[in-house]
Amino acid sequence: MKDSKPPLSFEQVVHIIDDDEAVLDSLSMLLDSVDIKNAIYPNAQSFLTAHEGNSIQQLSGCIVLDIRMPGMSGMECQQRLEALKCPLPIIFITGHGDVPMAVEAMKKGAIEFIQKPFREQELLDCIHHALTLNKAAQKRASHSLDVAQRCESLTAREKEVMERVVAGLLNKTIANELNLSQRTIEIHRANMMEKMRVKSLAELMTLLLTKE
Incomplete structure (x- = not known):
């Protein structure tokens, strides 16, 4: 042997x-x-x-x-x-x-x-x-780990914004919910999209849906 x-x-x-x-x-x-x-x-x-x-x-x-x-x-x-x-x-x-x-x-x-x-x-x-x-x-x-790592790179505020973006809320509505200015929400949203490495809401949704 x-x-x-x-x-x-x-x-x-x-x-x-x-x-x-x-x-x-x-x-x-x-x-x-x-x-x-x-x-x-x-x-x-x-x-x-x-x-x-x-x-x-x-x-x-x-x-x-x-x-x-x-x-x-x-x-x-x-x-x-x-x-x-x-x-x-x-x-x-x-x-x-x-x-x-x-x-x-x-x-x-x-x-x-x-x-x-x-x-x-x-x-x-x-x-x-x-x-x-x-x-x-x-x-x-490997894909699930990659998505999880992208999510972990977000700040607590960016995660809050992402949850609401995925739920279909508009920036104005998110701003009212979080008691922030719409401009601040736009900045958090842009940072979140960059860290998640997506360019559209549809792409973000697809990424999160295929996480598991």
């Missing part, structure tokens, strides 16, 4: 967790053959130990996880990962799966459940789907 070093967090990596050394090696070679970065772990605890602390929340890629393993099972690992807010989609593999187990795994967030033996292309298709989902989730998270 080849050595496994924790990959850099910004790379999309397929993390394979299985207690069967032959399975680890064959899946790693399969992914190597199609130029998909991967890391292998002989049990669930070794994966968790390799990514201790908040680093697990920064991982990119997906997890291929055996559901029946000595020590911590795949299902128990899934629960730990959920508690740690791990963002990686999970593909379960097993040679002993049954329908109730598959249903439980999917309800808890797994995106696929594959029984051994499986076709290599079937697994690759699932992995490509998982990586696509992960990339889309990362894009949404």
